[in-house]
Amino acid sequence: MKPLDPRLVATTRSVRVHLVVAIACGAALTGLILVQARLLAGVISGGPATAALAALALVVSARVVLAYGAETAALRSAARVKSDLRRRLVAHVTGPAADPVTTDAGELATLATRGLDALDDYVARYLPQLVLAVLVPVAVLVVVARADWISALVIACTVPLIPVFMALIGWHTQDRTARQWRLLERLGGHFLDVVEGLPTLAIFRRAKAEAELIRRVTDEHRRATMGTLRVAFLSAFVLELLATIAVALVAVEVGLRLLYGQLGLDTALLVLVLAPEAYLPLREVGARFHASMEGVAAAGRVFAVLDGPGGPAPEPAAPAEPPTGAExxxxxxxxxxxxxxxxxxxxxxxxxxxxxxxxxxxxxxxxxxxxxxxxxxxxxxxxxxxxxxxxxxxxxxxxxxxxxVAWVPQRPYLLDASVADNIRLGTIGGDVETAARLAGAHDVITALPDGYATRLGERGTRLSAGQRQRIALARAFLRVARTPxxxxxxxxxxxxxxxxxxxxxxxxxxxxxxxxxxxxxxxxxxxxxxxxxxxxxxxxxxxxxxxxxxxx
Missing domain, CATH: 3.40.50.300 (P-loop containing nucleotide triphosphate hydrolases)
Structure with missing residues (x-):
């Protein structure tokens, strides 16, 4: 699994805008981290306390405000990305070239809802942290190298260990995450099929057998999910351990040289304050990456569907106006x-x-x-x-x-809304009562408890088939009244x-x-x-x- 999926960047404008904002915020946060470290080292070493503490409080407040603003913008970007992918997915699978034989409605429903919702962690948290993981260690190394080249060498040798181990763990968990997502798709698709065919299953006394099958698939998904979470927790432990050991190495060599007078106190404090900051973004990237893997797997499935047969009908180059009174x-x-x-x-x-x-x-x-x-x-x-x-x-x-077009189908669909709203469906304005009289439905409607305000229930359960047909006729009368x-x-x-x-x-x-x-x-x-x-x-x-x- 790639750290940054190029298909998301190439096809989704929201991701590109979000990356630009994340880089800008990351650069600002990096600068604030360096300033904070310099101020903190000065305060601890006994510099002018009042001015330094005030500046330090200002820097910390700026970091908080910037982090909050970046998080808010990131969540909005994630919402736009999910909305964009959902629209494209729906347009693709409902297009004229889509193959209804190979389309699994349950899997697609799971993919478009639960699957894409998991992209929040990837877009809103992982991508900004990925930017910080690139900017902060480099900036820290530059500042530390100018202050103490030995400490910079220790940091430069130990920092790469974290992404190496993160990649090894990622390769191990990739198959587990893909299997977890396949099981979730299978569970969603099978459950939808069972619900749709429940009356038939009940007639042939197969409902209990299907319930047992759903229970078995659910257990498989639960085991796969717990296995993935186990690896994710262990990976966080490994990364934390590596970062702690690396910081300890820096602290030991700085402490020894400070003890023998080979290093000044200000420099030692600056290195000790900055060293954890070099490893923190990489540790956070590892944690965010494993939390976002489900969303990345779902996005991969979306792109696989979009690459398959289907797609919206091509838009005409120059839309024509429908002529009136033509054959x-x-x-x-x-x-x-x-x-x-x-x-x-x-x-x-x-x-x-x-x-x-x-x-x-x-x-x-x-x-x-x-x-x-x-x-x-x-x-x-x-x-x-x-x-x-x-x-x-x-x-x-x-x-x-x-x-x-005024259309009267064989079995008109009536919504769980008032009679007037059902007649007015798809038409703006018009005289509902006149349309109902022309359709022969006025007497039926006035006999209802609340007349035209009566809710009909889903599919018009309060009406007979003939009465429903007359409501559909009233819709058509209202349409032709507005469109002669x-x-x-x-x-x-x-x-x-x-x-x-x-x-x-x-x-x-x-x-x-x-x-x-x-x-x-x-x-x-x-x-x-x-x-x-x-x-x-x-x-x-x-x-x-x-x-x-x-x-x-």
Missing amino acids: IRFHGVGLTYPGRTEPALAGVDLVLRPGTTTLVTGRSGAGKTTLLSLLLRFTEPDAGRITVGEVDLADIPAGDWRRR DAIVLLDEPTAHLDPENAALVRAGVARLLEGRTGLIVAHDGGWSGLADEVVALPWCQESHFAGIGGGS
């Missing part, structure tokens, strides 16, 4: 999901004309949901292209495009609803689609009465087809 055209669009050999869509040519409603039907697996996913910019086609007027949809920023040229997308809006609720939803959808460009996805042609064009997707998209829905 949407699919030009030979195809999409194959990662890890699959059969395409979800292939060779689709489709036109959505302004102000008309198109119904897309087909059996499960025909690619209807994929069609909506492409229009919502959740995925990007790997063949062909989609245009809005003369503009390629890929050139329009996804956020700008989605603000033009919005495109309306509906995914099986009446699936799993009883006839009465389905009729209410159909009536609301009819009002929503009046004079607007709309696309309805459904299993059957029951919506054909609302559609201007009907497109039937074949179950298998392996053969190309053209001309559907007015395409050329």
